[in-house]
Amino acid sequence: MINKILEIIYAKIFVNIIVNRSTTSVYVEVTNKNGIVDSKESEFETITIDENMFNFIKSYIDNTPFFYISILDTSIDQGAVPTCTKIDMPKFYIPETSKHICVEDKWAYYSSKYDLNKTESTYKDIGIDFIFSPFSVLSIFFADKINSNLSIFVLVQESYLSLAIFDNSALLFAKHLDMEHEDDDAEELLMGSNLDEDEEEEDFDLDDNVNLDDLDVDDDISSLDDFGDIEDLGDMDDIDEFSEDQEMDELVEVEEKIISTDTSTEGFNEDYQRYSLIQGAINSFYKDSKYESKFVETIYIADSVGVTSDLKRYLEEEMFLSVYVRRIDLGAEICEMAKAEI
Amino acid sequence: MKYSYISAKNKSVITKEFKLLFTFFGVTFFMLFMTYMFLIYKDYSFDQDSIYISNAKIELRKKIKDMQSDIAFVEKQNLFSEGVFTNNSVLKDSITNLFDLVPNRITLSQAKLLENGLILYGITPNEDVYNFMLAAPLRSIFHRSYSSFYPAQNGWLKFVSTNYIDKEDEVTRREDLPNED
Numbered sequence: 001m002i003n004k005i006l007e008i009i010y011a012k013i014f015v016n017i018i019v020n021r022s023t024t025s026v027y028v029e030v031t032n033k034n035g036i037v038d039s040k041e042s043e044f045e046t047i048t049i050d051e052n053m054f055n056f057i058k059s060y061i062d063n064t065p066f067f068y069i070s071i072l073d074t075s076i077d078q079g080a081v082p083t084c085t086k087i088d089m090p091k092f093y094i095p096e097t098s099k100h101i102c103v104e105d106k107w108a109y110y111s112s113k114y115d116l117n118k119t120e121s122t123y124k125d126i127g128i129d130f131i132f133s134p135f136s137v138l139s140i141f142f143a144d145k146i147n148s149n150l151s152i153f154v155l156v157q158e159s160y161l162s163l164a165i166f167d168n169s170a171l172l173f174a175k176h177l178d179m180e181h182e183d184d185d186a187e188e189l190l191m192g193s194n195l196d197e198d199e200e201e202e203d204f205d206l207d208d209n210v211n212l213d214d215l216d217v218d219d220d221i222s223s224l225d226d227f228g229d230i231e232d233l234g235d236m237d238d239i240d241e242f243s244e245d246q247e248m249d250e251l252v253e254v255e256e257k258i259i260s261t262d263t264s265t266e267g268f269n270e271d272y273q274r275y276s277l278i279q280g281a282i283n284s285f286y287k288d289s290k291y292e293s294k295f296v297e298t299i300y301i302a303d304s305v306g307v308t309s310d311l312k313r314y315l316e317e318e319m320f321l322s323v324y325v326r327r328i329d330l331g332a333e334i335c336e337m338a339k340a341e342i
Numbered sequence: 343m344k345y346s347y348i349s350a351k352n353k354s355v356i357t358k359e360f361k362l363l364f365t366f367f368g369v370t371f372f373m374l375f376m377t378y379m380f381l382i383y384k385d386y387s388f389d390q391d392s393i394y395i396s397n398a399k400i401e402l403r404k405k406i407k408d409m410q411s412d413i414a415f416v417e418k419q420n421l422f423s424e425g426v427f428t429n430n431s432v433l434k435d436s437i438t439n440l441f442d443l444v445p446n447r448i449t450l451s452q453a454k455l456l457e458n459g460l461i462l463y464g465i466t467p468n469e470d471v472y473n474f475m476l477a478a479p480l481r482s483i484f485h486r487s488y489s490s491f492y493p494a495q496n497g498w499l500k501f502v503s504t505n506y507i508d509k510e511d512e513v514t515r516r517e518d519l520p521n522e523d
Contacts, residue, residue, distance in 0.1 A: 003353070003354060003355070006355050010355070065353055065354060065355050065357070066353050067353070068350055068353075070346070073347070099347050101344060101345070101346075101347065111347055116347050116348065120348065127351055128348065129346075129348070129349075129350040129351055130345075130346035130348065130350060131346055131347045131348050132345055132346055132347075133345075133347070136345045140345075337345050337346075338346075340345065341344070341345055341346055341350065342350060
Protein backbone atom coordinates (compact mmCIF):
# COMPACT_ATOMS: atom_id res chain seq x y z
CA MET A 1 0.00 0.00 0.00
CA ILE A 2 2.76 2.43 1.01
CA ASN A 3 4.79 1.30 -1.98
CA LYS A 4 1.86 2.10 -4.32
CA ILE A 5 1.66 5.63 -2.93
CA LEU A 6 5.41 6.07 -3.20
CA GLU A 7 5.33 4.79 -6.78
CA ILE A 8 3.10 7.76 -7.63
CA ILE A 9 5.49 10.19 -5.97
CA TYR A 10 8.67 8.76 -7.45
CA ALA A 11 9.50 8.66 -11.13
CA LYS A 12 9.79 5.26 -12.79
CA ILE A 13 12.85 4.56 -14.86
CA PHE A 14 13.00 1.90 -17.53
CA VAL A 15 16.44 0.89 -18.69
CA ASN A 16 16.49 -1.29 -21.77
CA ILE A 17 19.66 -3.01 -22.87
CA ILE A 18 20.12 -4.36 -26.39
CA VAL A 19 23.34 -6.17 -27.12
CA ASN A 20 24.57 -5.81 -30.69
CA ARG A 21 27.53 -7.38 -32.45
CA SER A 22 30.24 -5.27 -30.82
CA THR A 23 28.29 -2.59 -29.00
CA THR A 24 25.50 -2.32 -26.48
CA SER A 25 22.63 0.06 -26.93
CA VAL A 26 21.01 1.38 -23.76
CA TYR A 27 17.64 3.09 -23.97
CA VAL A 28 16.49 4.89 -20.84
CA GLU A 29 12.97 6.21 -20.34
CA VAL A 30 11.91 8.27 -17.34
CA THR A 31 8.19 8.29 -16.65
CA ASN A 32 5.92 9.64 -13.98
CA LYS A 33 2.14 9.70 -13.49
CA ASN A 34 1.83 12.23 -16.35
CA GLY A 35 3.70 10.10 -18.86
CA ILE A 36 7.17 10.09 -20.36
CA VAL A 37 9.37 12.79 -18.87
CA ASP A 38 12.65 12.01 -20.53
CA SER A 39 14.19 9.39 -22.79
CA LYS A 40 17.74 8.88 -23.95
CA GLU A 41 19.56 6.28 -25.98
CA SER A 42 23.28 5.72 -25.76
CA GLU A 43 25.65 3.22 -27.29
CA PHE A 44 28.68 1.69 -25.59
CA GLU A 45 31.66 -0.15 -27.03
CA THR A 46 31.08 -3.34 -25.07
CA ILE A 47 28.94 -6.42 -25.31
CA THR A 48 28.72 -6.89 -21.54
CA ILE A 49 28.94 -3.90 -19.22
CA ASP A 50 31.84 -1.48 -18.88
CA GLU A 51 32.46 1.41 -16.53
CA ASN A 52 30.91 4.02 -18.83
CA MET A 53 27.76 2.01 -19.29
CA PHE A 54 27.57 1.27 -15.58
CA ASN A 55 27.96 4.95 -14.71
CA PHE A 56 25.40 5.94 -17.36
CA ILE A 57 22.79 3.54 -15.99
CA LYS A 58 23.71 4.30 -12.38
CA SER A 59 23.24 8.05 -12.96
CA TYR A 60 19.58 7.34 -13.76
CA ILE A 61 18.69 4.53 -11.38
CA ASP A 62 20.17 6.32 -8.37
CA ASN A 63 17.36 8.89 -8.62
CA THR A 64 14.55 6.50 -7.82
CA PRO A 65 14.06 3.13 -6.18
CA PHE A 66 11.49 2.24 -8.86
CA PHE A 67 13.70 1.37 -11.79
CA TYR A 68 13.35 -1.61 -14.09
CA ILE A 69 16.20 -2.95 -16.18
CA SER A 70 15.28 -5.06 -19.16
CA ILE A 71 17.42 -6.90 -21.64
CA LEU A 72 16.69 -8.65 -24.89
CA ASP A 73 17.73 -12.27 -24.73
CA THR A 74 20.73 -13.05 -26.93
CA SER A 75 21.00 -16.73 -26.15
CA ILE A 76 21.75 -18.91 -29.16
CA ASP A 77 19.78 -21.74 -27.58
CA GLN A 78 16.47 -19.99 -27.74
CA GLY A 79 13.46 -20.36 -29.95
CA ALA A 80 9.74 -20.81 -30.10
CA VAL A 81 7.68 -23.96 -30.46
CA PRO A 82 4.18 -24.52 -31.85
CA THR A 83 2.99 -26.27 -28.71
CA CYS A 84 2.40 -25.53 -25.09
CA THR A 85 2.06 -29.06 -23.79
CA LYS A 86 4.91 -30.60 -21.86
CA ILE A 87 4.57 -33.89 -23.72
CA ASP A 88 5.21 -32.34 -27.14
CA MET A 89 7.96 -29.96 -26.12
CA PRO A 90 10.84 -32.51 -26.12
CA LYS A 91 10.31 -32.89 -29.91
CA PHE A 92 11.68 -29.38 -30.39
CA TYR A 93 14.09 -28.70 -27.51
CA ILE A 94 15.32 -30.04 -24.17
CA PRO A 95 12.84 -28.73 -21.56
CA GLU A 96 15.06 -29.68 -18.62
CA THR A 97 17.77 -27.20 -19.56
CA SER A 98 15.43 -24.48 -20.81
CA LYS A 99 12.85 -22.12 -19.45
CA HIS A 100 9.69 -21.52 -21.44
CA ILE A 101 6.73 -19.17 -21.38
CA CYS A 102 3.42 -20.15 -22.95
CA VAL A 103 1.47 -17.67 -25.04
CA GLU A 104 -2.30 -18.11 -24.95
CA ASP A 105 -1.75 -21.88 -24.50
CA LYS A 106 -1.02 -22.09 -28.22
CA TRP A 107 2.70 -21.68 -28.52
CA ALA A 108 5.68 -21.03 -26.34
CA TYR A 109 9.03 -19.37 -26.51
CA TYR A 110 12.00 -20.76 -24.63
CA SER A 111 15.59 -20.03 -23.77
CA SER A 112 18.51 -21.81 -22.18
CA LYS A 113 18.52 -21.63 -18.38
CA TYR A 114 22.30 -21.47 -18.44
CA ASP A 115 22.30 -18.44 -20.74
CA LEU A 116 19.59 -16.71 -18.68
CA ASN A 117 21.65 -17.23 -15.52
CA LYS A 118 24.75 -16.06 -17.36
CA THR A 119 22.97 -12.89 -18.46
CA GLU A 120 21.80 -12.25 -14.90
CA SER A 121 25.30 -12.78 -13.52
CA THR A 122 26.88 -10.55 -16.21
CA TYR A 123 24.66 -7.64 -15.19
CA LYS A 124 24.55 -8.46 -11.48
CA ASP A 125 26.10 -5.06 -10.60
CA ILE A 126 23.01 -3.25 -11.84
CA GLY A 127 20.56 -6.15 -11.51
CA ILE A 128 18.39 -7.33 -14.37
CA ASP A 129 14.63 -7.27 -13.81
CA PHE A 130 13.34 -8.61 -17.11
CA ILE A 131 14.75 -10.77 -19.88
CA PHE A 132 12.56 -10.65 -22.95
CA SER A 133 12.57 -13.05 -25.85
CA PRO A 134 12.81 -11.56 -29.36
CA PHE A 135 9.87 -13.80 -30.25
CA SER A 136 7.65 -12.09 -27.69
CA VAL A 137 8.78 -8.73 -29.12
CA LEU A 138 7.94 -9.99 -32.59
CA SER A 139 4.51 -11.30 -31.60
CA ILE A 140 3.61 -8.03 -29.90
CA PHE A 141 4.99 -5.83 -32.65
CA PHE A 142 3.09 -7.71 -35.34
CA ALA A 143 0.05 -8.49 -33.19
CA ASP A 144 -2.26 -6.95 -35.81
CA LYS A 145 -0.84 -9.15 -38.60
CA ILE A 146 -0.31 -12.38 -36.67
CA ASN A 147 -3.97 -12.74 -35.86
CA SER A 148 -5.19 -12.62 -39.44
CA ASN A 149 -2.46 -13.87 -41.75
CA LEU A 150 -0.33 -16.78 -42.75
CA SER A 151 3.02 -15.05 -42.95
CA ILE A 152 6.65 -15.12 -42.03
CA PHE A 153 7.62 -12.61 -39.37
CA VAL A 154 11.24 -11.68 -38.90
CA LEU A 155 12.84 -9.50 -36.27
CA VAL A 156 16.12 -8.23 -37.69
CA GLN A 157 18.80 -7.30 -35.20
CA GLU A 158 22.42 -6.46 -35.93
CA SER A 159 23.64 -9.98 -35.20
CA TYR A 160 20.47 -12.01 -34.94
CA LEU A 161 17.36 -12.87 -36.87
CA SER A 162 14.30 -14.16 -35.09
CA LEU A 163 12.04 -15.81 -37.59
CA ALA A 164 8.54 -17.09 -36.90
CA ILE A 165 5.77 -18.32 -39.15
CA PHE A 166 2.28 -17.69 -37.83
CA ASP A 167 -1.01 -18.85 -39.29
CA ASN A 168 -3.86 -16.88 -37.76
CA SER A 169 -2.06 -16.50 -34.43
CA ALA A 170 -1.00 -20.16 -34.40
CA LEU A 171 2.75 -20.64 -34.56
CA LEU A 172 3.88 -23.06 -37.26
CA PHE A 173 7.63 -22.62 -37.11
CA ALA A 174 10.23 -20.46 -35.39
CA LYS A 175 13.98 -20.18 -35.44
CA HIS A 176 16.51 -17.88 -33.82
CA LEU A 177 19.42 -17.30 -36.21
CA ASP A 178 22.84 -16.01 -35.33
CA MET A 179 24.61 -14.12 -38.12
CA GLU A 180 28.02 -14.50 -36.53
CA HIS A 181 27.72 -18.25 -36.93
CA GLU A 182 26.08 -17.92 -40.30
CA ASP A 183 28.28 -20.50 -42.07
CA ASP A 184 27.59 -23.19 -39.50
CA ASP A 185 23.92 -22.36 -39.40
CA ALA A 186 23.60 -22.24 -43.15
CA GLU A 187 25.42 -25.54 -43.56
CA GLU A 188 23.35 -27.08 -40.84
CA LEU A 189 20.16 -25.79 -42.37
CA LEU A 190 21.09 -26.90 -45.84
CA MET A 191 22.12 -30.34 -44.67
CA GLY A 192 19.19 -30.67 -42.37
CA SER A 193 16.75 -29.68 -45.07
CA ASN A 194 18.06 -32.33 -47.55
CA LEU A 195 17.83 -29.92 -50.42
CA ASP A 196 17.75 -31.43 -53.85
CA GLU A 197 20.37 -30.80 -56.48
CA ASP A 198 18.57 -27.95 -58.18
CA GLU A 199 18.26 -26.00 -55.00
CA GLU A 200 21.96 -26.43 -54.24
CA GLU A 201 22.83 -25.18 -57.69
CA GLU A 202 20.55 -22.25 -57.18
CA ASP A 203 22.40 -21.37 -54.01
CA PHE A 204 25.71 -21.68 -55.76
CA ASP A 205 24.56 -19.35 -58.51
CA LEU A 206 23.39 -16.85 -55.98
CA ASP A 207 26.81 -16.86 -54.31
CA ASP A 208 28.45 -16.28 -57.66
CA ASN A 209 26.11 -13.42 -58.41
CA VAL A 210 27.10 -11.70 -55.24
CA ASN A 211 30.82 -12.28 -55.04
CA LEU A 212 31.63 -12.14 -58.70
CA ASP A 213 29.30 -9.34 -59.69
CA ASP A 214 31.98 -7.22 -61.39
CA LEU A 215 33.84 -10.08 -63.09
CA ASP A 216 33.14 -10.99 -66.67
CA VAL A 217 33.68 -14.24 -68.51
CA ASP A 218 36.61 -12.88 -70.63
CA ASP A 219 38.73 -12.26 -67.55
CA ASP A 220 38.23 -15.83 -66.48
CA ILE A 221 39.27 -17.14 -69.88
CA SER A 222 42.41 -14.98 -70.04
CA SER A 223 43.46 -16.08 -66.60
CA LEU A 224 42.95 -19.66 -67.66
CA ASP A 225 45.11 -19.02 -70.68
CA ASP A 226 47.86 -17.65 -68.46
CA PHE A 227 47.55 -20.71 -66.29
CA GLY A 228 47.91 -22.86 -69.37
CA ASP A 229 51.27 -21.21 -70.17
CA ILE A 230 52.68 -22.58 -66.96
CA GLU A 231 52.81 -26.03 -68.48
CA ASP A 232 55.34 -24.71 -71.05
CA LEU A 233 57.83 -23.58 -68.42
CA GLY A 234 60.99 -25.60 -68.51
CA ASP A 235 63.49 -24.81 -65.79
CA MET A 236 63.24 -24.20 -62.06
CA ASP A 237 64.46 -20.57 -62.21
CA ASP A 238 61.55 -19.52 -64.33
CA ILE A 239 59.26 -21.26 -61.94
CA ASP A 240 60.80 -19.45 -58.98
CA GLU A 241 60.55 -16.08 -60.70
CA PHE A 242 57.02 -16.81 -61.76
CA SER A 243 56.02 -17.90 -58.30
CA GLU A 244 57.54 -14.84 -56.63
CA ASP A 245 55.85 -12.47 -59.07
CA GLN A 246 52.57 -14.29 -58.74
CA GLU A 247 52.73 -14.28 -54.92
CA MET A 248 53.32 -10.55 -54.87
CA ASP A 249 50.48 -9.91 -57.33
CA GLU A 250 48.14 -12.22 -55.42
CA LEU A 251 48.93 -10.54 -52.11
CA VAL A 252 48.22 -7.11 -53.56
CA GLU A 253 44.98 -8.35 -55.12
CA VAL A 254 43.83 -10.02 -51.90
CA GLU A 255 44.55 -6.90 -49.85
CA GLU A 256 42.64 -4.75 -52.34
CA LYS A 257 39.73 -7.17 -52.24
CA ILE A 258 39.67 -7.18 -48.44
CA ILE A 259 39.71 -3.37 -48.30
CA SER A 260 36.95 -3.04 -50.87
CA THR A 261 34.81 -5.71 -49.14
CA ASP A 262 35.20 -4.03 -45.73
CA THR A 263 34.18 -0.58 -46.93
CA SER A 264 31.62 -0.75 -49.67
CA THR A 265 29.97 -4.15 -49.48
CA GLU A 266 29.51 -4.60 -45.73
CA GLY A 267 25.81 -3.70 -45.68
CA PHE A 268 25.28 -5.57 -48.89
CA ASN A 269 26.88 -8.75 -47.50
CA GLU A 270 24.95 -8.55 -44.27
CA ASP A 271 21.68 -8.32 -46.14
CA TYR A 272 22.66 -11.26 -48.25
CA GLN A 273 23.59 -13.20 -45.11
CA ARG A 274 20.20 -12.37 -43.71
CA TYR A 275 18.55 -13.47 -46.92
CA SER A 276 20.51 -16.75 -46.85
CA LEU A 277 19.53 -17.42 -43.27
CA ILE A 278 15.87 -16.69 -43.95
CA GLN A 279 15.94 -18.90 -47.01
CA GLY A 280 17.62 -21.75 -45.12
CA ALA A 281 15.14 -21.46 -42.28
CA ILE A 282 12.16 -21.50 -44.63
CA ASN A 283 13.59 -24.51 -46.41
CA SER A 284 13.90 -26.39 -43.16
CA PHE A 285 10.29 -25.41 -42.36
CA TYR A 286 9.10 -26.92 -45.62
CA LYS A 287 11.22 -30.05 -45.34
CA ASP A 288 11.05 -30.87 -41.64
CA SER A 289 8.17 -33.20 -40.89
CA LYS A 290 7.93 -31.93 -37.30
CA TYR A 291 6.27 -28.79 -38.57
CA GLU A 292 2.92 -28.39 -40.25
CA SER A 293 4.00 -27.25 -43.66
CA LYS A 294 2.01 -24.54 -45.42
CA PHE A 295 2.90 -22.41 -48.38
CA VAL A 296 3.77 -18.91 -47.25
CA GLU A 297 3.64 -15.93 -49.58
CA THR A 298 4.14 -12.98 -47.28
CA ILE A 299 6.98 -11.88 -45.07
CA TYR A 300 6.86 -9.08 -42.52
CA ILE A 301 10.20 -7.73 -41.39
CA ALA A 302 10.65 -5.79 -38.16
CA ASP A 303 13.81 -3.87 -38.93
CA SER A 304 15.79 -2.55 -36.00
CA VAL A 305 19.08 -1.92 -37.83
CA GLY A 306 18.04 -0.35 -41.12
CA VAL A 307 18.31 -3.04 -43.77
CA THR A 308 18.89 -1.98 -47.36
CA SER A 309 16.40 -2.51 -50.14
CA ASP A 310 18.57 -5.42 -51.28
CA LEU A 311 17.11 -7.73 -48.69
CA LYS A 312 13.63 -6.91 -49.88
CA ARG A 313 14.73 -7.38 -53.47
CA TYR A 314 16.31 -10.80 -52.76
CA LEU A 315 13.25 -12.03 -50.98
CA GLU A 316 10.93 -10.75 -53.68
CA GLU A 317 12.99 -11.88 -56.67
CA GLU A 318 14.45 -15.14 -55.40
CA MET A 319 11.71 -16.42 -53.15
CA PHE A 320 8.72 -14.65 -54.70
CA LEU A 321 7.55 -13.36 -51.36
CA SER A 322 5.53 -10.24 -50.71
CA VAL A 323 7.83 -8.28 -48.43
CA TYR A 324 6.71 -5.66 -45.93
CA VAL A 325 9.38 -3.92 -43.88
CA ARG A 326 8.37 -2.08 -40.74
CA ARG A 327 10.91 -0.09 -38.73
CA ILE A 328 11.09 -1.06 -35.06
CA ASP A 329 12.61 0.88 -32.19
CA LEU A 330 13.66 -2.06 -30.06
CA GLY A 331 14.44 0.05 -27.00
CA ALA A 332 11.01 1.65 -26.96
CA GLU A 333 9.31 -1.65 -27.73
CA ILE A 334 11.05 -3.46 -24.86
CA CYS A 335 10.25 -0.49 -22.66
CA GLU A 336 6.54 -0.96 -23.40
CA MET A 337 6.83 -4.66 -22.56
CA ALA A 338 8.51 -3.82 -19.26
CA LYS A 339 5.67 -1.40 -18.47
CA ALA A 340 3.14 -4.13 -19.24
CA GLU A 341 5.06 -6.53 -17.02
CA ILE A 342 4.93 -4.46 -13.81
CA MET B 343 0.56 -10.79 -19.35
CA LYS B 344 3.94 -12.29 -18.56
CA TYR B 345 6.61 -11.79 -21.20
CA SER B 346 9.83 -12.00 -19.22
CA TYR B 347 11.71 -15.16 -18.32
CA ILE B 348 12.49 -13.71 -14.91
CA SER B 349 10.47 -11.70 -12.44
CA ALA B 350 11.29 -8.15 -11.45
CA LYS B 351 13.14 -7.65 -8.22
CA ASN B 352 11.13 -6.24 -5.39
CA LYS B 353 11.36 -2.45 -5.52
CA SER B 354 11.20 -0.59 -2.29
CA VAL B 355 12.09 2.85 -1.01
CA ILE B 356 13.67 1.13 1.95
CA THR B 357 17.26 0.41 1.07
CA LYS B 358 19.45 -2.20 2.72
CA GLU B 359 21.28 0.49 4.69
CA PHE B 360 17.97 1.91 5.87
CA LYS B 361 16.80 -1.56 6.84
CA LEU B 362 20.00 -2.09 8.83
CA LEU B 363 19.67 1.30 10.51
CA PHE B 364 15.98 0.72 11.17
CA THR B 365 16.69 -2.72 12.61
CA PHE B 366 19.44 -1.33 14.84
CA PHE B 367 17.33 1.54 16.16
CA GLY B 368 14.28 -0.68 16.30
CA VAL B 369 16.07 -3.21 18.48
CA THR B 370 17.51 -0.41 20.64
CA PHE B 371 14.13 1.25 21.11
CA PHE B 372 12.51 -2.09 21.73
CA MET B 373 15.07 -2.89 24.43
CA LEU B 374 14.65 0.57 25.98
CA PHE B 375 10.90 0.21 25.89
CA MET B 376 11.09 -3.25 27.41
CA THR B 377 13.40 -1.92 30.15
CA TYR B 378 10.97 0.95 30.77
CA MET B 379 8.08 -1.50 30.91
CA PHE B 380 10.07 -3.73 33.25
CA LEU B 381 10.79 -0.78 35.54
CA ILE B 382 7.14 0.28 35.49
CA TYR B 383 6.16 -3.27 36.36
CA LYS B 384 8.73 -3.47 39.13
CA ASP B 385 7.61 -0.09 40.47
CA TYR B 386 4.01 -1.23 40.46
CA SER B 387 5.00 -4.53 42.00
CA PHE B 388 7.02 -2.70 44.69
CA ASP B 389 4.03 -0.43 45.48
CA GLN B 390 1.76 -3.46 45.71
CA ASP B 391 4.26 -5.23 47.98
CA SER B 392 4.58 -2.11 50.11
CA ILE B 393 0.80 -1.86 50.54
CA TYR B 394 0.60 -5.57 51.28
CA ILE B 395 3.44 -5.40 53.80
CA SER B 396 1.97 -2.35 55.58
CA ASN B 397 -1.40 -4.13 55.76
CA ALA B 398 0.31 -7.22 57.06
CA LYS B 399 2.17 -5.09 59.57
CA ILE B 400 -1.07 -3.58 60.86
CA GLU B 401 -2.64 -6.98 61.03
CA LEU B 402 0.35 -8.43 62.84
CA ARG B 403 0.27 -5.58 65.34
CA LYS B 404 -3.38 -6.28 65.93
CA LYS B 405 -2.59 -9.95 66.36
CA ILE B 406 0.23 -9.12 68.75
CA LYS B 407 -2.22 -7.08 70.83
CA ASP B 408 -4.72 -9.91 70.79
CA MET B 409 -2.03 -12.37 71.71
CA GLN B 410 -0.79 -10.12 74.50
CA SER B 411 -4.31 -9.95 75.92
CA ASP B 412 -4.57 -13.71 75.50
CA ILE B 413 -1.25 -14.14 77.32
CA ALA B 414 -2.50 -11.92 80.14
CA PHE B 415 -5.70 -13.94 80.32
CA VAL B 416 -3.78 -17.21 80.29
CA GLU B 417 -1.42 -15.91 82.97
CA LYS B 418 -4.43 -14.97 85.04
CA GLN B 419 -5.90 -18.38 84.50
CA ASN B 420 -2.57 -19.92 85.37
CA LEU B 421 -2.45 -17.99 88.60
CA PHE B 422 -6.02 -18.91 89.31
CA SER B 423 -5.34 -22.57 88.56
CA GLU B 424 -2.27 -22.45 90.75
CA GLY B 425 -4.43 -21.01 93.50
CA VAL B 426 -7.02 -23.69 92.97
CA PHE B 427 -4.32 -26.33 92.95
CA THR B 428 -2.80 -24.96 96.12
CA ASN B 429 -6.22 -24.77 97.74
CA ASN B 430 -6.97 -28.28 96.63
CA SER B 431 -3.66 -29.48 97.98
CA VAL B 432 -4.32 -27.73 101.22
CA LEU B 433 -7.79 -29.17 101.30
CA LYS B 434 -6.52 -32.61 100.48
CA ASP B 435 -3.93 -32.35 103.23
CA SER B 436 -6.57 -31.06 105.56
CA ILE B 437 -8.91 -33.90 104.73
CA THR B 438 -6.07 -36.39 105.09
CA ASN B 439 -5.15 -34.82 108.42
CA LEU B 440 -8.82 -34.82 109.40
CA PHE B 441 -9.25 -38.49 108.75
CA ASP B 442 -5.95 -39.09 110.52
CA LEU B 443 -7.47 -37.30 113.47
CA VAL B 444 -10.48 -39.61 113.64
CA PRO B 445 -9.67 -42.48 116.03
CA ASN B 446 -10.57 -46.04 115.21
CA ARG B 447 -13.33 -46.25 117.78
CA ILE B 448 -15.27 -43.37 116.26
CA THR B 449 -16.99 -43.86 112.90
CA LEU B 450 -17.74 -40.88 110.67
CA SER B 451 -20.95 -41.06 108.66
CA GLN B 452 -20.78 -37.64 107.01
CA ALA B 453 -18.38 -34.74 106.76
CA LYS B 454 -19.24 -31.32 105.33
CA LEU B 455 -16.46 -29.00 104.39
CA LEU B 456 -17.44 -25.36 104.65
CA GLU B 457 -15.49 -22.36 103.53
CA ASN B 458 -14.43 -21.56 107.04
CA GLY B 459 -15.49 -24.68 108.89
CA LEU B 460 -16.15 -28.37 109.14
CA ILE B 461 -19.26 -30.27 110.16
CA LEU B 462 -18.76 -33.92 111.08
CA TYR B 463 -21.48 -36.52 111.60
CA GLY B 464 -20.65 -39.82 113.21
CA ILE B 465 -21.10 -42.42 115.91
CA THR B 466 -19.07 -42.68 119.06
CA PRO B 467 -19.27 -45.34 121.76
CA ASN B 468 -19.58 -42.63 124.37
CA GLU B 469 -19.10 -38.97 124.91
CA ASP B 470 -15.72 -39.33 126.58
CA VAL B 471 -14.13 -41.18 123.75
CA TYR B 472 -15.29 -38.34 121.53
CA ASN B 473 -14.12 -35.59 123.82
CA PHE B 474 -10.69 -37.08 124.44
CA MET B 475 -9.85 -38.53 121.12
CA LEU B 476 -11.53 -36.22 118.59
CA ALA B 477 -12.70 -33.02 120.21
CA ALA B 478 -9.25 -32.15 121.54
CA PRO B 479 -7.44 -32.20 118.15
CA LEU B 480 -10.38 -30.38 116.54
CA ARG B 481 -10.13 -27.61 119.10
CA SER B 482 -6.41 -27.24 118.36
CA ILE B 483 -7.17 -26.75 114.69
CA PHE B 484 -10.37 -24.70 114.71
CA HIS B 485 -11.00 -21.60 116.64
CA ARG B 486 -14.52 -22.59 117.59
CA SER B 487 -15.93 -26.13 118.07
CA TYR B 488 -19.47 -27.09 118.98
CA SER B 489 -20.57 -30.66 119.68
CA SER B 490 -24.00 -32.13 120.20
CA PHE B 491 -24.94 -35.79 120.95
CA TYR B 492 -28.02 -37.89 120.67
CA PRO B 493 -28.36 -41.55 121.30
CA ALA B 494 -28.33 -44.11 118.59
CA GLN B 495 -30.41 -47.31 118.53
CA ASN B 496 -27.53 -49.55 119.51
CA GLY B 497 -26.74 -47.54 122.65
CA TRP B 498 -23.91 -45.55 121.05
CA LEU B 499 -24.13 -41.83 120.53
CA LYS B 500 -24.53 -40.03 117.28
CA PHE B 501 -22.72 -36.78 117.25
CA VAL B 502 -22.59 -33.61 115.23
CA SER B 503 -19.41 -31.60 115.52
CA THR B 504 -19.44 -28.07 114.07
CA ASN B 505 -16.04 -26.38 113.84
CA TYR B 506 -15.15 -22.88 112.55
CA ILE B 507 -11.96 -21.05 111.74
CA ASP B 508 -12.28 -17.37 112.35
CA LYS B 509 -10.65 -14.71 110.19
CA GLU B 510 -7.67 -12.74 111.62
CA ASP B 511 -9.69 -9.75 112.76
CA GLU B 512 -12.37 -12.00 114.30
CA VAL B 513 -9.66 -13.97 116.12
CA THR B 514 -8.13 -10.75 117.39
CA ARG B 515 -11.53 -9.46 118.53
CA ARG B 516 -12.36 -12.78 120.11
CA GLU B 517 -9.06 -12.84 121.98
CA ASP B 518 -9.88 -9.37 123.30
CA LEU B 519 -13.27 -10.55 124.63
CA PRO B 520 -13.49 -12.47 127.97
CA ASN B 521 -13.63 -16.24 127.55
CA GLU B 522 -17.27 -17.46 127.20
CA ASP B 523 -16.47 -20.88 128.50
